[in-house]
Amino acid sequence: MPHLVVLYTGNLDKLTDMNTLCRSLADAMLSVKDEAGAQVFPTGGTRVLAYPAPYYAVADGGAAGKAAGGDGDYAFMYLNLRMARGRSAATQKRAGDAVLAAVRERxxxxxxxxxxxxxxxxxxxAEVFDAKHSTIHSLFKKP
Incomplete structure (x- = not known):
């Protein structure tokens, strides 16, 4: 943890480089600091995963978009950032703002x-069961 899962309409694949967006999102997460100035998310635990939906229905199917002069091919992106318990509301907001800024840039x-x-x-x-198995965290432990 933390994990950021991005679900998006498949039509965004032809419009933006999702791999680059994922890297930007991970970097944004790693930049978040708490009230004491400490990095909020552990480097080895930060993950961003993006999944395109090849099948989707958004809003009215495009009628209003066409009426407004667009092509009616709406796109949508849902991002869910899960973090461990105990962070302040201010830290949670900083994390959300950092993710939003990275998305908006693209x-x-x-x-x-x-x-x-x-x-x-x-x-x-709010896990009922939480297990971790990793050889990545050891890369970032200080001796």
């Missing part, structure tokens, strides 16, 4: 030409 130029919706949710893990 998506805002596209919004000038088409209709795109973006939703970001930040939640705390």
């Amino acid at each position: 998506i805002d130029p596209l919004m000038k030409e088409r209709h795109i919706g973006v939703t970001i949710n930040v939640d705390e893990g």
